[in-house]
Amino acid sequence: MSGLELHVDRPATPRIVAGADALQRLGEVLPATPAPILLIVDAGLVAAGMAERLEVALPPGRPVTRRICPAGEPTLASVNDAVASARRLDHAVIVGLGGGSALDSAKLVASLAASALPAEDFVLGRNVPPARWPAVMIPTTSGTGSEVTHTAIVSDQAGQKLWAWAPDMAPDSVILDPTLTTSVPTDMIVGTGLDAFVHALEAMTGQSRQAFTEAYGLEATRRARGALASYRHDPHDLHAAADMQLAATLAGLAIDGGGTGMAHAIGHALGSLYHVPHGIAVTLGLRASLAWSIEADPGRYQPAAAAFGLPGGTAADLAEAFDGWLSELAFDAVAARSLPASMSAGALHAELAAEPNRPMIQNNARPAADADLAWLARQVVAA
Template sequence: MQFTTSFVPEIRFGNDLHRTVGKAAAGFGARRAALVIDGFLAQSGLADRIAAQLADEGIASRFFSSFSGEPKLRHVREATEMATGCDLVIGIGGGSALDIAKIAACCAVSGEDPMHYALAAHPLPANPLKKIMVPTTAGTGSETSATTIFTGPEGRKLWIWGPETKADLVLLDPALTATLPANLTAWCGFDAMIHAFEAATNRNAHYGAKLYAHEALRLIGGALETAVREPQDLEARGKVLLGSCHAGIAIDNCGTAIAHNISHALAGLAPVHHGLATALGFESTIGWLVEADTADLNAAARALGLQSASELPSFVSGLMDRTGIERALPAAFTGFDDAALAAEMRAPENQPMRRSTIREITDGDIGVFAARIMTLPKTL
């Protein structure tokens, strides 16, 4: 056995922890904090309340919330500008807010444009700004991963990757996730569960990541349905949030696989929620995947409470049914055919997820999967 697990940031978990952001910032000796926060959270007054907490600790702050959807180059540029001159970056929101905050914390110290670091063109600065991450969706695991994604000038997805992007402190506050609508709770929860599943079963899977991935599967598999159906059940919300955080640690070490190849390929065609796209990709491939019948697939199935990997396809479809995930694509996908999706699935940037999949994916397989996805109704 041989493995490496990247460092895991300090993690604090508890209801109403968002009231301790100011004290946490003071713990880093911060004097000027830059806050990247989802627009609707800022409008709800949360940005002002955080600013007041920071002011109570003698910390000046400013915030950036002029973004929506997946991060674009102009968002990460504006956030970098806002963070320049600060000594701490705080990200509060979904994966986009956290990704923007992580990039800004790196670029603000070096003065370089985010494009300078995209696709590993140059090494990241060794001493980025300190970062506190407060996820308000349970999905991307961005709070514990070294990955960020944004859309480049030509509309392509670009990555900035490196331990320098990782959080120093993660605050997990289930109460912050309670207002997330049911469909987003389900989509994000599936994304997190699939992170854990793919990290635990792909070709890069190892003991160190499986420790976190299996715990994530236990937590999310046991609580996602309740979190969707009973939005105020903070215990269930907390389990999904914690599971998402563990899943982030798992993908930080072992990456993902075929379901994420498909979801990134879909995003290359038209805007679609990443969690929904990943769930659709997962359901479309899990029956094919479990034919590999590896020890890792069976162990992941057991972590989900199943007897064996062969039960996974019906488990996945059943959980999608019970959490109300409609098998459909946004209307923006009208006009794209399966050949278009297959081409995206074969695009260079999506090959790591194809190659890491435990079964070899032939071009014929890609054609079959693309057809399954693109025959879904385009009605969302």
């Protein structure tokens, strides 16, 4: 992987520098200005010394201000606080270091710092900012693909998950360094890796699919299927870690063009109600909905089945094969450590039908009526 560089020649796609120790090339991707750096970083990474490692890779004399992300996913309040810090720096370069929450926070800050908007006036497609500050994203988990997408997820005061989008929210550059992912706990490896797979599958089978999203999704599926078990057993296997990292980024590119579907709608509902970690939540959503979605249009899932490694690419067997993969990854044990003691199918149905989830439901491979949502909610709770 050393020295690999990927670049798609269109302004909406970030420059991607990938490979072992790619972090050392941080100076190459920063704008050639004396602007200060606002580093938005997970608290755990500061404790692990990764913030210092990043700062050592900066050009000498470049001023850096750290903004530590609160635990959990970004909230409207935490984003507004970070934006206020950014505006005091005056045209800083925003660098996000961490998992999906830190990267979503960093993208929101870069978009909102150039405007007078608070975060609550930016969600659900409202008041899209006209520009953003320069930004570089550096993921330390392999799953969300947030480093390359034009969307971000943020929770309101009540805990409901909301989405934000802007035409230039994706950063200028991304650094994929697998050595930054070797200390990720096993449960997180499983959850984030499955999140990447769900992204790939939903993007290449949804209503907005097209040739490019399918190409990204198929390659992401192949890499995730081959790498996740090895990476789970040995996070220091840099080949598997790099493959999983590329799978997550490719899946992020896929959802940026093709969107997500029912599994993500269910996942967001579970996150809003019970704060289930995102990768676990969308995997539960896919397990409940995959056979139901395939039933309406098996041909739509045929390429995905082949990429998953099924003999003959049999779409009808994909849901069963997915369940078998979850068993191999000990997913139920991982999920059990994150799930509440009980869940309400009625509450899940109501949250699933809420406005923020409609775009995902409408983009799903199989259209859903309200009765379908109620049935799917019962499937999740009964599993």
